[in-house]
Amino acid sequence: MSKMIAVGNQKGGVGKTTTTVNLGAALATLGKKVLIIDSDSQGNATSGLGVERSALDASLYEVLIDQIPIQDVIVETSQDNLWIVPSNIQLAAAELELVNIENRESRLKEAVAPIRKNYDYILIDCPPSLGQLSINAFTASDTILIPVQAEYYALEGLTQLLNTIRLVQKTYNRNFRIEGVLITMLDARTNLGFEVMDEVRKYFHEKVYRTVIPRNIRLSEAPSYGQSVIEYDSRSRGAEMYVELAKEVISNGE
Numbered sequence: 001m002s003k004m005i006a007v008g009n010q011k012g013g014v015g016k017t018t019t020t021v022n023l024g025a026a027l028a029t030l031g032k033k034v035l036i037i038d039s040d041s042q043g044n045a046t047s048g049l050g051v052e053r054s055a056l057d058a059s060l061y062e063v064l065i066d067q068i069p070i071q072d073v074i075v076e077t078s079q080d081n082l083w084i085v086p087s088n089i090q091l092a093a094a095e096l097e098l099v100n101i102e103n104r105e106s107r108l109k110e111a112v113a114p115i116r117k118n119y120d121y122i123l124i125d126c127p128p129s130l131g132q133l134s135i136n137a138f139t140a141s142d143t144i145l146i147p148v149q150a151e152y153y154a155l156e157g158l159t160q161l162l163n164t165i166r167l168v169q170k171t172y173n174r175n176f177r178i179e180g181v182l183i184t185m186l187d188a189r190t191n192l193g194f195e196v197m198d199e200v201r202k203y204f205h206e207k208v209y210r211t212v213i214p215r216n217i218r219l220s221e222a223p224s225y226g227q228s229v230i231e232y233d234s235r236s237r238g239a240e241m242y243v244e245l246a247k248e249v250i251s252n253g254e
């Protein structure tokens, strides 16, 4: 059975891309077939997995707007079991162009339908906004994984995100659920991080993953080598914790 998970939070810099890439890579090392869809025009998941953004013949943009088959844009990564639908700055235009298209919210869902069964997990790296690209991701997905940074104002903006999730459930995707809430970038040297963790647990209860992602320099270094942290330094704390998360995601799905 294949599962499609949107990694979303309209706040920037909370660890969406880091989580998409490294959870994907961790699932792949555990033997799952994984497709990552880069739905952010910044293309950080694309470059972070070693795919040259500027040299793309086609990308998610052409899939959504020109409706070319998604199979034609899927690229292999250097890691076994891990593929990506790349994006670049061109995708920014899709946000506007989609507005005038009929059934705009289900473009991604339709595009992915013929290939869903080929993967155990499809992870979507969402943009830092709640526009058409996020709505497409939520409409296509079974669940949303919400990274929350262990920082001041961690819960800020989450009401808006939950409202959007409800709207999607009501209008486009009745079975859409929260996969889990992931605390990211925890700094174990300060109390603040732990206070925020408590606050997030009070709000989301058992939806919060037991696995917490610590601040780890390897996680921020890996993308500049075009590698997941699993490839870059599999013995780092960052790699270990994303493998832990992957195990938790797998066991939650059983």
Ligand code: ADP
Pocket (backbone or CB within 6 Å): 011, 012, 013, 014, 015, 016, 017, 018, 019, 044, 128, 184, 185, 186, 213, 214, 215, 216, 217, 219, 220, 221
């Ligand atoms: P988003 O996709 O939500 O904007 P990113 O995943 O790009 O967030 O993370 C924002 C920045 O923080 C990036 O520079 C990334 O390398 C860094 N980062 C993310 N998670 C961690 C972590 N656990 N430890 C250290 N740096 C991190």
Ligand code: MG
Pocket (backbone or CB within 6 Å): 016, 017, 018, 040, 044
């Ligand atoms: Mg990002």
